[in-house]
Amino acid sequence: MPHPNLDQISLANVLSVLGDQTRLAIVGYLACNEGLAVSCGQFSEFGSKTNLSYHLAKLREAGITHTEVAGTSRLISLRRADLDSRFPGLLDSIITAAQELPALERLRDEA
Amino acid sequence: MPHPNLDQISLANVLSVLGDQTRLAIVGYLACNEGLAVSCGQFSEFGSKTNLSYHLAKLREAGITHTEVAGTSRLISLRRADLDSRFPGLLDSIITAAQELPALERLRDEA
Numbered sequence: 001m002p003h004p005n006l007d008q009i010s011l012a013n014v015l016s017v018l019g020d021q022t023r024l025a026i027v028g029y030l031a032c033n034e035g036l037a038v039s040c041g042q043f044s045e046f047g048s049k050t051n052l053s054y055h056l057a058k059l060r061e062a063g064i065t066h067t068e069v070a071g072t073s074r075l076i077s078l079r080r081a082d083l084d085s086r087f088p089g090l091l092d093s094i095i096t097a098a099q100e101l102p103a104l105e106r107l108r109d110e111a
Numbered sequence: 112m113p114h115p116n117l118d119q120i121s122l123a124n125v126l127s128v129l130g131d132q133t134r135l136a137i138v139g140y141l142a143c144n145e146g147l148a149v150s151c152g153q154f155s156e157f158g159s160k161t162n163l164s165y166h167l168a169k170l171r172e173a174g175i176t177h178t179e180v181a182g183t184s185r186l187i188s189l190r191r192a193d194l195d196s197r198f199p200g201l202l203d204s205i206i207t208a209a210q211e212l213p214a215l216e217r218l219r220d221e222a
Contacts, residue, residue, distance in 0.1 A: 100122075
């Protein structure tokens, strides 16, 4: 799966891709589960399978997430070190603000 | 001119509107001139008059900037206090990252 190099990650593109409730919820969820391997099935709360494939591809192509193919599953993680080095403080401020999103609050209530 | 209230400012919308090179350059320029009244003519470097009107309206409608009509001119400023209270740290991290954009570097070289 193609991932952009560090110097190919653009601020405008990262912001544009994060400017979407579903993708913000995915990033917020990944941030809550950092260090764990999150498989794409765990995002089913956030949308249909087709929609999620689209959103996960957008996140990967913008350099926000890393996707690893593991058998029939895909393991997703945040590219935190890369984003922190390119745009210091950006990811943390977005993750903090994203915790208030209804989709993430609903998920926490169910847990 | 209509401006959203503080609680109408949405994270996804702010990020989506800032996910554009021209609008990032405008915000970076406003940040460099904070406390000064910046009239819309000062953005002419960043695009045509029609394009700029469009971009400035998007920024105002998302709650990122405040536009004041002064005679035949428009004075633009960042809604820094509002954005800082809604999304702590977000604006600063974006402004820092935006300083590297070619449009802003060009402007500084000419100054």
